[in-house]
Amino acid sequence: MTFWDLEKLPLEEFRPGIMSRAEMGDNLIMVCMKIDPDKEDRGHHHPYDQCGIILEGQIELFVEKEKRVLNPNDAYFIPAGEHHGWKTFEGPVRLLDISLKQT
């Protein structure tokens, strides 16, 4: 089993502006991610569900035509196949994200 204290979990560079740590099982991938201010993913989609919770900071998330600003303690669920992306503002964002492991 894996236990993470999310306030102290060491992260590693995943790509420029995003630090992360991932745990992978047979079916699921759980990722803790810290995203720098003023970063953006203009949109993508994949054939599996994705969900998670905001731990720190504020992030704008869009899924298809719906757009929301999420704060700590907000959870999201992105259905399989739906076009989605995100944008950070002046502060960093930490979140815990879970998706299906593709086999």
Added chain:
Amino acid sequence: MTFWDLEKLPLEEFRPGIMSRAEMGDNLIMVCMKIDPDKEDRGHHHPYDQCGIILEGQIELFVEKEKRVLNPNDAYFIPAGEHHGWKTFEGPVRLLDISLKQT
């Protein structure tokens, strides 16, 4: 898409002592759960991964021979097939749990 403000999310009785709200997609089930004090699941297992984060309160979780007390902001990952269970103490516990939807 589903957005939940986890501090205000209305829950419904799932079984005695456990209130919950679930979101189900093609692959994943995301559940917000509130468990009463002094409840216990003495152990079970299933052939898929399960993970989540503690939102409020303190819960003891065991997976196989490992046992831990988890607090808010602690995340867990239970690998597929491993025997696991939990116990609450004097206060209620809220958590966000994600598992594979079995098809």
